[in-house]
Amino acid sequence: MSRFERKILFAIGLAVFLALGGSIFLAQGALRDVYAVGVNERFGAELVHGVEARRGQLMALREGSDQAADAVLWAIEAQLASSRSGRRLERPLGELLARYEMVQSIRVIDGAGQTVATVARSPDRRGDELRTTIRDRETGVGAQRFRIAVEVSVPERYFQRLQEAGEVADVYSRLQQQGASISDVYAWVFGVLAFLVILVAFLIGAIVSRRVTRRVTDLAEASRRVGAGDLTVALPTGARDEVAELTMAFNEMVHDLRDSRTRIEYLQRIGAWQDFARRLAHEIKNPLTPIQLAAQEMAETYEGEDEVFQKKLQQARAIIEEEVATLRRLVGEFSAFAKLPRADLSPSDLCELMHSIENSIPAVLEDVGHGVAAPVEVRLSCATEPIRVRMDPMMLKRGVDNIVRNAIQAVYGAHPNGGGRVLVHAYQSKGSGFVEVRDNGPGIDEEHWERVFDPYYTSKAEGTGLGLAIVKKVVLEHGGQVRLDRALEGGARFRIELPLMES
Ligand SMILES: Nc1ncnc2c1ncn2[C@@H]1O[C@H](COP(=O)(O)OP(=O)(O)O)[C@@H](O)[C@H]1O
Numbered sequence: 287m288s289r290f291e292r293k294i295l296f297a298i299g300l301a302v303f304l305a306l307g308g309s310i311f312l313a314q315g316a317l318r319d320v321y322a323v324g325v326n327e328r329f330g331a332e333l334v335h336g337v338e339a340r341r342g343q344l345m346a347l348r349e350g351s352d353q354a355a356d357a358v359l360w361a362i363e364a365q366l367a368s369s370r371s372g373r374r375l376e377r378p379l380g381e382l383l384a385r386y387e388m389v390q391s392i393r394v395i396d397g398a399g400q401t402v403a404t405v406a407r408s409p410d411r412r413g414d415e416l417r418t419t420i421r422d423r424e425t426g427v428g429a430q431r432f433r434i435a436v437e438v439s440v441p442e443r444y445f446q447r448l449q450e451a452g453e454v455a456d457v458y459s460r461l462q463q464q465g466a467s468i469s470d471v472y473a474w475v476f477g478v479l480a481f482l483v484i485l486v487a488f489l490i491g492a493i494v495s496r497r498v499t500r501r502v503t504d505l506a507e508a509s510r511r512v513g514a515g516d517l518t519v520a521l522p523t524g525a526r527d528e529v530a531e532l533t534m535a536f537n538e539m540v541h542d543l544r545d546s547r548t549r550i551e552y553l554q555r556i557g558a559w560q561d562f563a564r565r566l567a568h569e570i571k572n573p574l575t576p577i578q579l580a581a582q583e584m585a586e587t588y589e590g591e592d593e594v595f596q597k598k599l600q601q602a603r604a605i606i607e608e609e610v611a612t613l614r615r616l617v618g619e620f621s622a623f624a625k626l627p628r629a630d631l632s633p634s635d636l637c638e639l640m641h642s643i644e645n646s647i648p649a650v651l652e653d654v655g656h657g658v659a660a661p662v663e664v665r666l667s668c669a670t671e672p673i674r675v676r677m678d679p680m681m682l683k684r685g686v687d688n689i690v691r692n693a694i695q696a697v698y699g700a701h702p703n704g705g706g707r708v709l710v711h712a713y714q715s716k717g718s719g720f721v722e723v724r725d726n727g728p729g730i731d732e733e734h735w736e737r738v739f740d741p742y743y744t745s746k747a748e749g750t751g752l753g754l755a756i757v758k759k760v761v762l763e764h765g766g767q768v769r770l771d772r773a774l775e776g777g778a779r780f781r782i783e784l785p786l787m788e789s
């Protein structure tokens with residue numbers, strides 16, 4: 287894992303952790319607060335007190351009812367004792383019933399099981415449900431035995447209330463016990479969720495950052511290779527983002543570096559060839575005059591009568607003079623190549639260049655046709671808009687002239703009786719100005735496309751192979767490029783590309 291990747295992951299982790307950790311902390315705090323408000327010990331204690339109070343109340347009620355029953359029993363015993371019979375008990379029983387509210391009914395039964403007297407309260411007017419108990423006692427009055435049954439009651443609702451209060455207190459105390467564990471459960475659930483979210487965030491982060499960092503490390507690796515001199519590196523740009531922009535800029539830079547390196551290498555090579563041409567010209571040029579003079583002198587100073595020899599002498603002299611003239615021409619070309627000045631650039635218009643080229647075409651046609659204009663159709667055209675480039679018009683004209691001359695020579699060779707065509711066209715496209723020369727001659731095999739620009743590469747008997755070398759040198763010095771491929775017409779297509787001036 288790269289350092290960059292680790293940093294990205296750390297940042298993601300920190301962000302998720304802070305966000306989730308914060309929310310867990312807050313949520314837990316809030317949960318605890320809610321609990322502390324809703325479930326606290328004082329509430330619990332109050333509830334328990336409430337239950338106890340109710341129980342006490344109920345006990346008191348029951349005690350009251352017991353006492354009432356006792357009192358009633360006692361009063362009836364006394365009554366029975368004084369009257370010695372169960373007669374005339376109805377009245378005192380009614381009074382007792384009226385006095386003790388909790389007493390529901392009183393019944394006196396004699397030894398034979400006969401009811402002696404009974405009173406009962408009429409059903410409760412409030413409709414309260416009652417829980418009743420019967421308290422009875424046997425008592426003897428003289429020889430007679432009586433059983434007294436007193437029915438006392440406590441309203442059912444007191445029992446219910448006690449039960450309800452008990453239940454509430456139970457629930458509450460359970461809640462209270464669970465309080466701590468419930469917030470623990472929430473914390474756990476939250477924790478697990480947080481863990482999952484962090485995991486997912488990490489995974490996504492890892493995938494994204496790996497893709498970014500891999501491209502960045504690729505870039506770093508490619509830069510190292512470029513630093514080590516490998517200019518063939520090109521990286522895939524991939525998705526449209528900043529890294530892609532960086533990669534594109536990098537590729538462009540490598541491309542430019544490669545261009546300028548080939549440019550520099552070519553110009554260095556040309557420099558060496560120029561040195562060679564200068565020496566060659568010098569070595570050849572010096573003996574030419576003595577050779578020519580010697581041949582002249584030999585032919586002129588012969589005073590013998592031998593006609594045949596005289597003729598041979600004149601022939602030799604003509605041949606020597608012709609060859610010397612050819613050598614002179616070659617020497618002239620070599621030294622012109624050797625002295626080729628550097629291009630001196632200034633803002634100009636490619637269309638104007640086309641006009642000056644047009645003017646020199648008739649002379650070239652005549653030269654190629656050895657005194658008679660070669661039957662080749664040369665057409666020049668230019669865009670209506672000026673094509674602004676920085677150039678050395680003299681040098682560039684010389685270059686384009688060389689290309690056009692080659693084209694005329696090629697189509698004249700292929701169509702000596704007419705039908706040869708050469709098209710010269712200037713235009714601009716995508717930030718560059720172009721001069722294109724196409725012909726319908728034999729064209730050039732693709733395997734020679736690089737070599738034709740080398741000095742001394744020629745396929746002609748009297749060629750020097752310097753024409754295209756000069757073209758390439760001039761164009762490179764213009765910061766441009768010259769390319770060769772096949773023309774639509776079947777012949778060769780040369781294209782000079784120059785950077786357009788910023789408007
Ligand atoms: N338009 C063309 N069609 C066919 N061959 C061409 C054309 N232009 C150049 N060449 C080839 O490229 C070679 C190099 O041309 P150049 O450098 O001008 O030297 P030279 O004209 O002295 O031969 C030529 O000899 C010829 O073989």
Ligand SMILES: [Mg+2]
Nearest residue numbers: 688692753754
């Ligand atoms: Mg040539």
